[in-house]
Amino acid sequence: MRTVYVNGEFLPETEAKISIFDRSFLFADGVYEVTSVLDGKLIDFMGHMKRLERSLSELKFSFKPDIDQLLEAHRELVKRNDITEGLIYLQVSRGSAGDRDFAINPETTPTIVMFTQSKSLIKSALAERGQKIVTFPDIRWRRSDIKTVQLLYASLLKTEAASKGADDAWMVLDGFVTEGSSNNAYIVTQDGTIVTRELSTDILHGITRASVLKCAEELQLKVEERHFTIEEAQNAKEAFSTSASAFVCPVSEIDGKKIGDGVPGPIAKRLREIYIEANRATAL
Structure with a gap:
């Protein structure tokens, strides 16, 4: 107990x-x-x-x-x-x-x-195989930057995603990805640039997001904070999400289309390793 x-x-x-x-x-x-x-x-x-x-x-x-x-x-x-x-x-x-x-x-x-x-956080079968993502309209109230307990829509999306054989949902507003049901969303373009939506009232200002972007900077990876579409995500080299409970979690498929080779990519895997290593060293 x-x-x-x-x-x-x-x-x-x-x-x-x-x-x-x-x-x-x-x-x-x-x-x-x-x-x-x-x-x-x-x-x-x-x-x-x-x-x-x-x-x-x-x-x-x-x-x-x-x-x-x-x-x-x-x-x-x-x-x-x-x-x-x-x-x-x-x-x-x-x-x-x-x-x-x-x-x-x-x-x-x-x-x-x-x-x-x-909960086991380091060893994750989902991170090893990559998430299957399905997309839904983002119809939440427009203060998604506040971490409130208003989580019914996110709960419904998680459940609906599971019923479709997927692991999670990404939300789309005005044609562009906002975030996942309980995480921030990213893609890696063909030239290796990490892209994630810029901070605004449309997304949660993720604590893990901030740490991961710092890790990317230390690895001298190019980062762009901007809108991106599902089509761009489906044609990306890699995709992944970040959250406090899953750290960096690769995405292998979006709406039935494989991302890259359909397996976790090297940038997402390296960011996961560096994030865990860095935060273990500074844990309280």
Whole structure:
């Protein structure tokens, strides 16, 4: 049985409770972060906390997180659950004002919950064979840069992709790829240039994305941050995605068409290796 964290307390998961009037339950009024754990240490923790602060600010939360306290709580969960490799999920909701009301009460006390998931991150069968991707229209609300708990559409896409024999979905807005259901999307052109959509309100500002682009710079790889189409992706030399839970994960097929040779390409594989190596060295 896992130990989880609820509003400053460490509890058995069977004893963890929040109010049915919590605004995350009623209005999806909350934000979250997922931090990877390797060798019992936290990967890119401060990057995740900086984005957490931004998400809270964009949704006009009055709550200001105590980052040192959250770091200690993360470490304590790793210790209590004996997590060597896996994830820690952190969610901050606006909390409960005692009854259901669309209007936000500024005096509401936030709800903070955290839990661990033990998962193999380094050894990944999906990364070794490459993902099969199918595409769907991007009909989410237009503040995809805020990491909210409004994940129903992403969940539906993941499920629909699986029903089509695929591993994940990429979304398309006005003819151009935005991102994956829970990751940022990339292609590698025939001349070896890495292309990914520029930062805006249309995509999540991925913490892993930032780290991987830094790795690409250190490898002296050319990077272009711009829009790209599904047709361009299908004709690319390589494709891949990045996320905190999958690191760099190659793509082998998009909408039934093989990418390159239909196997993970050398640039994606090298970026995955360098990302893991670099972040292991700086883990907290």
